[in-house]
Amino acid sequence: MGFREVKPTQEQRDRLHDHLYHGLAEVDRVCRVLGLRYHLIGGSLLGAIRHQAIIPWDDDIDVGMRRTDYDEFVRRAPELLGEGYHLESWRSDPGYHLMQSKLCVDGTIHIQDPTDVRRTHVGVAVDVFPLDYLPDGSLLRAVYYRLCRVLLICVGLRCGVGVSSRTGAQRAYALAGGLALRIIPTRRLIAACDRLCSRYAERPGRYIVPFSGMYHRREIVPSGWFVGDQVAPFGPLSSPIPDGWEPYLTQVYGDYMQPPPENARRAHPMLRLEV
Numbered sequence: 001m002g003f004r005e006v007k008p009t010q011e012q013r014d015r016l017h018d019h020l021y022h023g024l025a026e027v028d029r030v031c032r033v034l035g036l037r038y039h040l041i042g043g044s045l046l047g048a049i050r051h052q053a054i055i056p057w058d059d060d061i062d063v064g065m066r067r068t069d070y071d072e073f074v075r076r077a078p079e080l081l082g083e084g085y086h087l088e089s090w091r092s093d094p095g096y097h098l099m100q101s102k103l104c105v106d107g108t109i110h111i112q113d114p115t116d117v118r119r120t121h122v123g124v125a126v127d128v129f130p131l132d133y134l135p136d137g138s139l140l141r142a143v144y145y146r147l148c149r150v151l152l153i154c155v156g157l158r159c160g161v162g163v164s165s166r167t168g169a170q171r172a173y174a175l176a177g178g179l180a181l182r183i184i185p186t187r188r189l190i191a192a193c194d195r196l197c198s199r200y201a202e203r204p205g206r207y208i209v210p211f212s213g214m215y216h217r218r219e220i221v222p223s224g225w226f227v228g229d230q231v232a233p234f235g236p237l238s239s240p241i242p243d244g245w246e247p248y249l250t251q252v253y254g255d256y257m258q259p260p261p262e263n264a265r266r267a268h269p270m271l272r273l274e275v
Helices: 010-034 042-050 067-080 114-118 138-159 168-183 186-197 245-253
Strands: 061-066 085-088 101-105 109-111 125-134 207-209 231-234 237-240 272-274
Touching (some): 010 061, 010 067, 010 101, 010 125, 010 237, 042 245, 061 067, 067 085, 067 101, 067 125, 125 138, 138 168, 138 186
Antiparallel strands (some): 085 101, 101 125, 109 272, 125 207, 231 237
């Protein structure tokens, strides 16, 4: 199946955002039932502070949970979700390769990469990231983080993620890497990566990170920032934000209240959208 990037109309984007808000409300409902805590992270936290809504050109919602809460959510949420929602994770879907899970809205299609077609559900989704602790020692922390990132890259290469958007030497490298890694079963590689990333789940440390986040080292932050019961307006919702939202946004985005110029306002690649 061939794909090319599509640009949604404003009406489609509005419907997309509406589905995302309903999906987040379902995450919130399930977390309340289970007594779990989550916070907006990444661009969703930025949207809550700067726009009091999803960033107008964005196409997903990101939330983070400490690993123990995340594992409980992934284990229990499927039996508690309301009609019209599915939770997708590598544990439940043989075609799923991401470390974070997705709460998908049934009856929608949102394809960002050609490899998405292997998944059982490809709908509009709220991304739920595990927030993992890191070792306290600076040298061990740096080595451990690098090992986890290398294994994450191997998972991406093994599954062919992003190959279609690369050219030249980068494409050749990705294809060669994926070919070399075929000796390792995909599920075994993903499970090994998940075990390594969650190694310190029961040993709370001074730093925390969503290993599969798109901002990499900039998202290594003091674990004390992700506490508290603050909420912020987020479209039609009031959503939890970490007490350390201001230093977090400064570290990740710099001057976070200044929107980028219009020609730099980019969301994830969008190859197919049905909402």
